[in-house]
Amino acid sequence: MKVTVIGYYGGYPANGIGTSSYLIESNGYHLLMDCGSGALLSLEKVLDPLQLDAVILSHYHHDHVADVGVLQYYWQLHEERPNQQTLPIYGSTADPLMFGSLTWPHASIGKGYAPADILHLGPLTISFLPMKHPVPAFGMRIVETGTDETLVFTADTAYIQELVPFADRADLLMTDTNFYNDKTGTKWHMTAGESGQLANDAHVGQLMLTHLPQTGDLSTLKQEAQTAAGSVHVELAALRKTFAVKL
């Protein structure tokens, strides 16, 4: 299993780089996890969007779903679809209006998930953890059939203790690291130190810092995370960089 970063900023695109979106590939299966601003333009550089098998959304904040509409138009406007007629888009049913928008005639069909569900998408088994965020948001634990390679994505969240067992021994942990350690006040995202500590506590194989801030020096962010992560290998998300889930 491998994951390619399609966009990695939190909040808004900048510097020619979009917001949260990741392409997960396993045995020819293509899953797009989140579809933020700029996702379609970036995805087109690595994969024909018609080759997607499914999309899954962590929550309905715009920086995670902004390009769903244009992805639906892409499918609608291409009559020839090599794999399937309709693109399944998985999202929480907690927001009925947003969930309803996932279905678009001749393009996509919304598929609801609830926190306790276990999804089987192609070779991937996906379970969820509700996060601490202003709207319902769900972390995902994605296990590849046959190899048991495991990817855990925190979605957007403040640090919560439940993340430690949820991320336990994941080969790759992807954390919402929107803040440097000196962040004060209300936090709806994790700091670099919290991401690193989580990776250490959960004994993961490697840590990818993502949902990154547009400000400051990202090498400082990485250093703050690495200090807390101990021996866990830490990487910054990078545009269209592909990570093997298992090192």
Ligand SMILES: [Zn+2]
């Ligand atoms: Zn976000």
Ligand SMILES: [Zn+2]
């Ligand atoms: Zn959010």
